[in-house]
Amino acid sequence: DGGITQSPKYLFRKEGQNVTLSCEQNLNHDAMYWYRQDPGQGLRLIYYSQIVNDFQKGDIAEGYSVSREKKESFPLTVTSAQKNPTAFYLCASSIGTLGANVLTFGAGSRLTVL
C-alpha cells in the first residue's frame, strides 16, 4: 500500500540535543512538507520541498533543518536552537506544488523535551 511512514512515533529529547525525524513516502509524490501542530493551534509549515535537492523555508523554520537527497525521503532535524520543540510533527506529501494539490499525511511523530 502506498503511503507515508514517519518514525519514530514518540521521541524524547534532552535539552541541547539534536534529533532527526524520518519521513519516507512511496506515493511517487514530488512535493513533501513538514508541519508542526501545537494544542489549540493550526498546522504551521516548517519546511517544504518541491523537488530533489531543493527545499524552502516555511513560516517557522528557525531551529529546524531538512534535506531532500531522494524523492522518497525528507528527514527533519530539530536542533538545539529550537527553544520550544515539544510538539506533534506531521510529514505530508502532494503530487504538485505547495497548496495546489491534496496533502497526504503520515501518522506523525510526537516529540517531548525532558
Added chain:
Amino acid sequence: QKEVEQNSGPLSVPEGAIASLNCTYSDRGSQSFFWYRQYSGKSPELIMFIYSNGDKEDGRFTAQLNKASQYVSLLIRDSQPSDSATYLCAVRLGGATNKLIFGTGTLLAVQP
C-alpha cells in the same frame, strides 16, 4: 485578524442530526478550500475540497463555498459517533505565495 478562522467548539450534536461546521478566511484571492478530519492523536485526513462557489456533495458530507462572504462550511448529515473528531479547514491563498493555511479546527462531538 487570523487568515483562517474556525470556532474551536466543542460542537455537540445528537446522533442522526446535521452537524454544521464553519470557516471564514481573510484573503479574497483564495483559490481552493479543503476540509480535513483529525481524530485525537492521529494525523489529518482529507474529507473534501471545493474550488467553486456553491455546494459540493460526497456521501453524507456537503461542502459549501461563498467567496463573496468569504466563508466555507461543511455539513455532515446523519451524524454518527464515529464522526466525533476535530475538523480542520485549510485555505490555499491566492497570488504568488500559493500557501496553504490551516485553521485551528473545530471539535465535533456526536452524542449517541
